[in-house]
Amino acid sequence: MTEKIPIGSDHAGYEMKEEIVGYLKELGYEPEDVGTSGPQNVDYPDFAGLVAGMVSRGERKRGILVCGTGLGMSITANKFPNVRAALVMNEEMAGFARTHNDANILALGGKMLGRDKVRAIVKIWLQAEFKGGRHARRVGKIAEIEGRKGYGC
Numbered sequence: 001m002t003e004k005i006p007i008g009s010d011h012a013g014y015e016m017k018e019e020i021v022g023y024l025k026e027l028g029y030e031p032e033d034v035g036t037s038g039p040q041n042v043d044y045p046d047f048a049g050l051v052a053g054m055v056s057r058g059e060r061k062r063g064i065l066v067c068g069t070g071l072g073m074s075i076t077a078n079k080f081p082n083v084r085a086a087l088v089m090n091e092e093m094a095g096f097a098r099t100h101n102d103a104n105i106l107a108l109g110g111k112m113l114g115r116d117k118v119r120a121i122v123k124i125w126l127q128a129e130f131k132g133g134r135h136a137r138r139v140g141k142i143a144e145i146e147g148r149k150g151y152g153c
């Protein structure tokens with residue numbers, strides 16, 4: 001079955017998000033575009049919440065978020081339980097985000113990276129697999145911290 005990948009952006013990530021939607025189709029995935037749908041100013045937390053919510057509730061395995069820098073999207077997405085959003089700037093980080101961190105949201109800076117770099121990052125992040133083992137222990141500790149009363153204390 002074709003994997004559905006929710007994807008969202010703010011205005012600053014809009015053009016890059018459109019580019020990634022097309023690329024996901026090329027790669028054989030089914031992008032679910034939650035917006036934004038044009039260059040008009042919007043607020044990144046609104047779109048981060050739509051994608052991160054779907055991943056957090058287990059409705060989708062993973063998703064992609066794009067803003068100008070990727071910072072606002074990653075900060076917001078990481079407020080959601082079960083979400084591990086990684087802000088990725090290059091191919092090496094894309095690989096580690098999956099193999100070591102089991103990142104289930106890819107956050108990108110649409111104004112920071114060019115089209116070819118983003119395509120390379122997206123492809124690696126989609127195809128690399130979590131290694132488990134000692135990395136599973138570490139990811140488990142993230143979940144344990146998330147579950148503590150008072151969050152992290």
Ligand code: RB5
Nearest residue numbers: 012067068069070071072
């Ligand atoms: C919008 O101007 C910009 O702040 C946003 O796209 C993002 O870079 C925030 O982290």
